[in-house]
Amino acid sequence: MAKFDLSFFYNKRNLYILGFLLAFVVTFMEVSRGRHLNFLAFADSTIDFWRGVSPYTPEFVSSHMRFFLYTPVFSVLFTPFAVLPAWLGPFVWNLLNYTMFFAAVFTLPARFTHDQKCRIFLYTLPILAQSLLSFQYNIPVAYIFLFSYSLLERNKGFWAVLLIMVSGLTKIYGIFSLALLVCYPRFWRNAGYVVLTGGVLFLLPALKLPLSGLIPYYGEWLNALAVHQSDQTYESLFYAQPLAEWLLPNFRVLQIGSLAVLALLFLVSRRKWDTAAFRAQALGILMGWVVLFSDSSEKHTYIIALAGFMLWYWSRPVRTRTDKALFWGNFVLLGLVPIDLICPVPVMRCITQTLWLHVWFFCFTWLRMVWLTFFCPVAEFPDSSAAGAETADSSRPAQPGDTLDIVCPCYNPNADFISHLACSLAELRGFYPDKRLHLIVANDGSSRNFGKEEHDQLLRTIPDAEIVDIPHGGKGAAIRAGLARSQAPFAIYTDIDMPYAKESMRQVIDRVFDGCDVVIAVRNASYHSKLPPMRKLMSHGSRMLNRFFLNTRYTDTQGGLKGLSPAARNVMRRTRIPDFLFDTEFIMLAERSKGLRIEEVETTLREGVVMSKMSGDVLVRELKNFFRIAFGV
Template sequence: MSLANQSLFPKIITILRKKQVIFAVYILLAIIASSKQYLHHSYNNYLIFKYVYWHTVDLQNLYSNYAAYNDSNHYGIVFSLLIAPFALLPDGLAMFLWNIVNVLVLLWGIYSLPISLHKRTIVAWICAHETLTALFSFQFNIALTGLMLLSFSYLIKKEEIKSAFFIALGTLIKLYGIVGLAFFFFTRQKLRFILAGLGAFLILFLLPMTISSPSFVIQSYADWYQSLVHKNTANASLTSFQDISIMGMCRRISGNINIPNGPFLLSGLVLFALPYFRIKQYKYLAFRLMLLASTLIFTVIFSSGSESPTYIIAFAGVAIWFIVQQDPKRTWIIALFIFAFVLTSLSPTDILPRAVKDFIRLYSLKALPCVIIWITIVYQMLKENFESYPMTEE
């Protein structure tokens, strides 16, 4: 390497570490994805979201199939308030702003983490490509990941009311948000946290009534439940673009569509819960971050509704797991991370041949690295002493 290159490389690294650069890159990704989809008239998901507001105002069933997008909504009625400012704008402008706001919420979550700025920057770079995948589908999962991170960060920072609010908001929009309760044992103000959560759920339950009616809101929650039950049944197919989960892998590899979710969920919950018995480790930030990583990955790999854009949630968990590992990182840790980046993050792209991409999709193999990393996290949380993990809390 020439002297000129040697002096240039550190400058590039310094630039890439800047928070402003991260925000600029993410906003640029949002604009690029929105432009491509808008020019190709490929924004059906955004139309579904938009009409959640209009159907709420018009007191129409939120979960029916409509000709405007020939699909059905699966988000809670609270989402009508979140999408309202965008629904009132022209589609062309609104979908750009929608993607930008989603990445800003994600970055808010990442930069709220109680770790060094350097490590937060690494997490943001690791998540960038998976974010782009979700942006092409105008996915709310990007912002939902941010809400999950915020619920963790504020609880760690002893701001229980804010944490409870983000858990309630995420849950009433998409049930994945409920996993924020996994951090309950990390707060000493448990009563305050519980009361704040109940208050937040009540307020968010009542708010949609301001643009609809009490009876419509209550009926919408009943309809939402039915739509999720139906969606769960429909997802368990051998060819759909969903069910990218541990159950989906087993169903598709075996060719048996009748393999039930129950045994997997029960086994997964048992494994997920085992580290809670290591109460003396709770005080270490590294242990808490490992639980955050476990929670984010668990949410996706044990959901039959998981599709490729959902993996922004799981990959945030992969990124957090990776930055928690002690330096210098062991060879197998780096190899496992690279395996995840290639098979999970790059599998939907044109970098891989179409035959390989189709094979990965057909057998839900995008989930495989995340399953292995999640099992690794559980093992590490059960065996290692996190006092030796030098995490700088900020």
């Protein structure tokens, strides 16, 4: 029997489409049956707010069969959804929240590998579907936790604080992540952002209410929070049998006490604050606490807790059998058991309402998270298995006699390209008399200046050269074909006319020989001064798009000269873009692969080089490729 191909589930686009279809079907099922009651409560409370009617009244509870527990700020922010047609608003709400949660997972810092992000998404997908089924606000709370963490890791303090304050001033869960600000640089600047954004958001309901009415309105919300516990039995620790009779009456003391203990443990662990793994694990613990110790958690609220557990789990250097048992146990009890299509209702009720296994199991998980994070040494992020596979053929410094492969893609070259290529290669070989520089020319289906005559002439001029002929597929395809032939421990690729100054090429080769995995040629001002207007526009535009959309530290990805170790060549094999932006795809993949050493070298063009022009059609094609990268890497 053929082995099931799991690669489908490690493709970002496939996962997004799979989840999107699930979100759409779930939304359609509930809307068509009129069971989108939470959304209707959100919409009606928002309309009531703009009409000057309070949603925190017994009348609202009676008519909607639920308390409205969100702040006036929520009513203002929910307005765009409330004013949409009744059939459209629920779809926009659910599909937008699904998309944002997906984006939050896949924009986690690069310390989490691509495969780990795919696993995080798949792990949380069942409980995400449950939250979508209920049109809940827990999904935004979960993705705001993830987004704010990623922004803080990237030193985007203002945006992280803004998201935290939006979460905290709509549903209080998110406000607790402000504690992590002490782990990051510029604490006082971020504290100022808290005051600024918090003040603006707090006053946001003044768009409708008089300033004198703000405090009483917030008071009505606090009163609703104080009395809603009598509404139903919730799924937090305080309701778990057989201890609920003691836990529930003392829930406020236990909330404050547990938070105080966490704060103390966090403070005494200050030496770990600079450790990225500790910050991820501390956030995971906090996300578990806001659910486990809440007085109004529901089953789908655990999407917040499970997302935090994933941060904790995948940042651990060693995942023991106990950790793996907790991994699968929580997935089954919190992800699968509540779905009646998977678990028969009598069994589900026994597990969740009689035995309360799901709450006690996660409680044990959370306590283990606390113990290992605060009482045991915290190591940095481990290499994933995927990254380990990529770096198995690790780079090393060069030794006398080592070979460097120089891959040159070629498409309709100049008529005299062979003599120039031979001269440039001879100059480079002169720099490294104790090494072997081997030329690989990848002919990209040239229709002129590279027929049989040029083949023979090239091999006569450079006898040890190797020629790879492929159908015309683009520069990226040619580079991959040439590197596939490379057997040397070191390699670079550059254009067939070797346009870079020899000293620049020597700097790149030196870095490769020193054991660097990826060496990126960064083009200086003199390089850009020689570019035609369209290519100059593309160059600067590419760097801007890389910075703002791909959030990469290596923005100059399009220089046609790079050095690669065997591990980096394994990454190159994963690229798919056929044209010029294969470079960007490669750098994005390399940056997200653990264990690769990446360096930049400033380079310049040699004298007399004239850069070719590029048409508008190429610009349009490369823009399409860019968005393929943005959604695919």
